[in-house]
Amino acid sequence: MLPKNVFPISTEVNSQNHLVIGGCDTTVLAKNFGTPLYVFDEITVRQLSRDFIREFRDLHPNTTVAYGSKAFTNKTIARILLEEGLGLDVVSGGELSVVVHVGFPLQDVYFHGNNKTQVELEYALKHGIGRVVVDNFYELELLNNVAATLDKVQDILIRVSPNVDPHTHSHTTTGTLDSKFGFPIETGQAEEAIRIAVEKSNINPIGIHAHLGSPIFETDPYSTAIGILLNFARDLTKYGFQLKEFSPGGGFAIAYTRDQEPPSIRQYAQSIVTALIENCTKFHLPTPKLIVEPGRSIIGPAGVAIYTVGAIKNIPNIRKYVSVDGGMGDNIRPALYDSKYEAVVANRVNDDPEEIVTIAGKFCESGDILVKDVALPTLQHGDLISIPASGAYCPSMASTYNLNPRPAIVLANEGNTRLIRRRDTFEDMT
Ligand code: LLP
16 A cells, blocks of 8 residues: 555556656656656645645744755745745755745845855855854854955844754754854853854844754754753843844654654644743743744655666575666665665555565665665566655755766646756766
8 A cells, every 4th residue: 555644745546556646647757757757746845835834823923934945956946935935044055046046035045054155155145145044153254254345234143052962863963062063052152152243243143043953753852942042042132132033943854654653744833832932931032033944844745756677686585686777876865864765666556565675776886775675566677666755855965976867857736747857968977
């Protein structure tokens, strides 16, 4: 049976037992666009965007949902998010250039990063970026100088590290003391940053930001961190600092496997807004504007990767390797974070599982395994493997390792498709 919890909202199985996304038979898409292919379901992107806005604004109307572009962005996706009323978080001049290109209102864009370059900051300020989220002392100086040269006063948030462990992979844990991101509260550096920022004439600190990590399958780390952050904020009025904006970042989890049940958007919203309001009351602070930054939880469930089976190697009593035409070049997550995924045969969705196999990629590394030990019908070359929950941090972290061309991406909706990224060609590799 199709594990519905990991597939896009529009997913169906047609009378030919084929996987259908956005009203499009994925076997036809594979024929028309080739594989590996990433299929994004437009309905899912739009629905999850609306769900985030509704669930947070129901509880705290003054909320901006700023999509974490790093999960995956391009011009088409940015336009959809703009239509749905989201803001954006960007972490590079490249991501910002997409925003500028589609005419996204820059006042709703937050520029993050632990080492923004002078060129990036100049680019951001020239285009009128809404907020720069300042990460360190070097950046405080650099940004103030860039703003002074451009004769601007830039609104900023200060990124602080509350030292809360969100219980996720160490590579994606960001709000603990030993992290490259943000000013730690515990060492006094966060307070020092506020004091300096208030004194500078070309930057205007209006809020604080923290991002704990990702994906976070619990709501408690958010409430704990918010308590610490607001306790910190209440002491800052002595510097003339007022907390007008507050962000606990993103990191909301999604289901990657059939047994995973992350908190709902409503549960995240309840826990964050309750902690915000309770702590503001406790510390006599006016309730600030809230900014949340979901990336994965909007784009992740929308994307499905489709691969074609090629070589099959059976090592009796050990393992059967089924190799597909993509792998770590388009999805580095299993190799990098030991991430688990489901696999479903797209051209025979409801066939009964017959054996346990391992889905391997085509890259020249033993670690290039997409899904280990998955129960599937007996596979043959030419079968299509779909891997759901692949919308976030797969195409966006893709590489041309081994000079394999990166996959095409199509957006599917009501039986129509749009190629939103063409497949790399061999010529691109030269
Ligand atoms: N805000 C900030 C400041 C962030 O650094 C991130 C993610 C987000 C928001 C969005 O997090 P999300 O809601 O997408 O979880 N490559 C890793 C994830 C790295 C996340 C980096 N920062 C992965 O594949 O799991």
